[in-house]
Amino acid sequence: MSKDSLDDPSLNADQLTSALQQVKLADITEFLIDREADPACPSCRANAWTVMDPTIQGVVDLRMRAPWTITESFGPGAALPAIVMVCNQCGFIRQHSGHLVAAWMLKKLA
Numbered sequence: 739m740s741k742d743s744l745d746d747p748s749l750n751a752d753q754l755t756s757a758l759q760q761v762k763l764a765d766i767t768e769f770l771i772d773r774e775a776d777p778a779c780p781s782c783r784a785n786a787w788t789v790m791d792p793t794i795q796g797v798v799d800l801r802m803r804a805p806w807t808i809t810e811s812f813g814p815g816a817a818l819p820a821i822v823m824v825c826n827q828c829g830f831i832r833q834h835s836g837h838l839v840a841a842w843m844l845k846k847l848a
């Protein structure tokens with residue numbers, strides 16, 4: 739099992755964006771299994787998650803912001819794409835790097 743790097747010089751921003759746009763729910767599950775991520779919620783130990791999708795849940799896009807990009811008005815700026823999952827039992831929120839999922843998707847599609 740190979741590990742992708744956030745600093746992989748062979749991936750450019752366009753490739754990462756294109757790969758992220760192709761990610762489906764089943765891919766996220768497959769990625770987490772491939773990376774041996776613990777499926778249990780660290781808060782309540784349940785194993786039932788909802789992957790947040792602003793087009794379905796109608797929530798604001800939740801992305802981690804680099805601290806130096808946050809302005810007083812919280813306007814647009816650089817952000818880290820993240821897969822956001824909410825525990826169906828206790829509401830714990832976990833996030834996985836969109837960059838790593840994208841790099842994994844590119845290798846899967848190659």
Ligand SMILES: [Zn+2]
Pocket residue numbers: 779780781782783784825826827828829830
């Ligand atoms: Zn939980």
